[in-house]
Amino acid sequence: MKAETLTQKQLAVQPYSKGRRIKNCLMSAVSNPYNLIVIVSLLLLTYFIVIPLLEMIKTTFNLAESDVRRVPGVAVGDFTLYYWKRLLNSTISRKMLFEPITHSLTIAIFVSILSISLGSCIAWLMVRSDLPGKKFFSLAVIVPYMLPSWCKSMAWITVFKNERIGGSKGFLNYLGVVTPDWLAYGPFAIIAVLTLHYYAYSYLLVSASLRSVNSELEEMGEIAGAGKLKILRKITFPLVLPAILSSFILTFSKSMGTFGVPAFLGMKVNYYTISTMLYNSIKQRQTNIGFALSLILIGIAAINIYINQKAIGTRKSFATIGGKGGRSTLISLGKGRPIIVICLFVFIGFAVTMPLFILLIQTFMLKLGDFGISNLTLHYWIGESNPLIFAGEPGVFKNPQFFLYIKNTLLLVVFSSLIATIVGQILGYITSRGRGRLSGRLIEQMVFIPYLIPSIAFGAIYLSMFAVRRTISILGYDITLVPALYGTFILLVLISVVKNLPFSCRAGTANMMQIGVELEEAAMIEGASFGKRFMKIVLSLSKNGFMSGFMLIFISIMKELDLIVILMTPQMSTLPYMAYSYASGGFDQLSNVVAVIMFIIVFSVYFLANKLTNADISKGFGG
């Protein structure tokens, strides 16, 4: 196929002279705005992503001050293979690298398989079946993604906890069921909780993709005499396969890189993953080893994305927003309907209601150890300072800083998600139109890197990069290449945007891929300029996807702290900082109040967006 087109091309160009051909190529390369966008994006991404990556690589080969005496003859900052040797071939390699990496891979593979199965099933039920109460369910199944992951770990422990770690009894224990250790802590628990968190990705991706499947295709199969299963297997499944593979990348990389859940449920039984090992190294300021570990993580993810790109390949994407209408007929669930509804309710009870309830009830408990009615209070919400409670710490709403925190948080979240979404649409345009081209593939790989650089490290590197003005001197004029952004609000927005590029870019790509190229081509024939085409066709058709991409990033930035804590000044502090500050002072209840407030903000923004603009978060992803 490829060879054939090539010869055709060669045939076609033969009449022209070589010089003319080169000239034409150059002309079109310079005059095509697409190329301009590609070059600008690549330059920016290089600075924002590749340079931090290079600094990390460099750090792993430079000797740190605290290790000088362990490596004779090498001075601080000199080149050394010490860290890589230590990691790959020393007495600690087994515990530091090989065991954690096995654990991480096990977790990532199981979580991916389980959450893709779960997410796809729910997506199919929501989109293609005649399930009752879809409005409610489609809202409810997204909630686990809005809750912080530690909240779900806590719910897991509350149910399955046994006497081993002490504290109050687990729910099952209370009923007389003795839960074994393997169920309560360690890999099984981690996989279960992470699945509950990340199935949202495959749900979003697959349902967006399913929604775009024209049911005429399936009906055609039916007319041709295929059974229901065969239609699912031969028609529906191949159509959503790109979405499934995409969600595999997101889920796999995210569960490899996540820290909170494996730390909470794994470290109790000395079960380390590569991410917990790497966070611990960085927190102990063993930066060099930590960076080396995180490079290994990035390597694994890059291989994963590469395989994925090969698997989807240059295969045609399925443009579904075309000039032609489509329709969708729902499939009857038949007798299974009530059973499925009950299953869904149980599932939501476990994944949504319980973590929320546990979080909420703790904000009303004056003392955490006491479950009596008299112990319930609103003090932590609206109480005035009382010297007998938490050394006089007033309720959250009475904290003089509270409204400043709310303002900062909203500013940061709204600006970052807006910019990230717009950038995502542009990058999505490049990757979708450049699929199979080097530029498209390069950008797709690059935007995934920030996903896997540990947040603290990313923040720290940005501090150095933007601490001072960097200038270049041309003919005696100093031209500012990079302004000194450190200490400004802009830097917080910038890093939030970059860190969330994988999301926004994926949402953008999905969005752009649904818009058929033929619409643009039609406009091109009519003589519309690139700018006009982009504004009038691409952007206006992608309004819906824009809104949902915005929501996704909104939720993600809302929870961010590690990333920006190093870059913040006290006046810029946000709600997650407030929660951290309370928790570090030992004021658990107050910290939980802040968590609840954050959840309420996210939920109401999502709810409003859903109502007002008809944006469905599940449409933000796809193909």
Place this chain on the structure above:
Amino acid sequence: MKKVKTAIALLLAMCLLLSAVACTKSAPTVSNSPAPTSAGSSASASNSASSSAPTLSPEQQWAEDNGLNKTETVDELYEAAKKEGEVVIYSISSRMEKVLPEFEAAYPGVKLVPYDISTDELLEKITREYTAGIRTADIVHIKEQTGQILKEYIEKGIFHNYQPEDIFNTIDDKYKYVTPLYFEMSWWFYNTEVNPNGCPVNSWWDLTKPEWKGKFLFTDPMENSGYMALLTTMVQNDDLMAEDYKKVFGKDIELAPDEPNAGYAFIKRFAQNNPIYESSSGGIVKNVGTPGQTTAPVGYAASSKLREREDQGYVIDSDPVNFSPAIGIYGLNTLSIVNEAPHPNAAKLLIRFLMGEADGKGKGFEPFNTLGGWSARSNVPLAEGNIPFNDIPLFETDLEFVYENIQDVRDYWLSVQP
């Protein structure tokens, strides 16, 4: 062909950008933080000092110029601080927020800007700021247990001690390599409902016994370098550990080939007795002290968590005095003035305030003078319910040794994990 061309063009463009950045990176335009113009009196005093001692490093010179080695009166400092207007402190404690209204009431016109941030992030932030030539923080409040602050910051002149005579003459000289705000420690907590007769463990070796297997909570030393420093101190004090082994088991310790001394032997046996790791002291006392348990583990957590008895209603207590050979090491909460700090006089004023002023009764120290925290000063009263600091058996802290050996102990800890 076209593809190759675009690719080459892109590569070239990237190289250009990279080299441009590399160039500027190698010679960063250090923002000229204006040399702090301190109050006239101290400047003139330092001029004479600098001429008499020409060997001072630039950092030492700055400290000298800004009167960090002098004892000035509060009024002098306040006058100079008012001109500076504010003081910024990076702190690992949320209690700095409590100091704020007190400080601003005592010294109107000087604003206090506290930033509460965790240890690793604080060091990362201040180090990167400092290297880039940015001077934002005036004071850093951080805990020193591993020797890192001393060796990599104070000895390098990045942080300065400030120890005015009238306050620091009440502090033992052996702590003065840093500027100590207060001491903290960790100790073993037990559940008072399950153990009405007192603490069920009295020695570190008790925790290597089969009956405690999997029944004690500890913070993973891989996660918290303070605990790794404790293990390193045990390696240094291997004679004490060996002696205590004999006391507990009635015979001399027999070392296995992979146990270089009694300290290492303890680490190995402790690690293999299945500790339950919990990330935070708060989590540990919660699990130990939730009322209504029939069996409860013991847990090693920050002494300040004794407060949670009242705050959260946990049934916990501790008996550090009878623990052998020692309950642990102390964590020194230190205050340092950052080199070239923009508000040196306000910083000095704030340190005096935090230390409790000359008489030790100032309001600045009150938020820190709580259960499980001890002032380093002899004339500051003990917080209510606190055991006197000198009654608690602690390992002698040797920061040089810890700094030199902590990495070996970390490797050993990892290699003996089950």
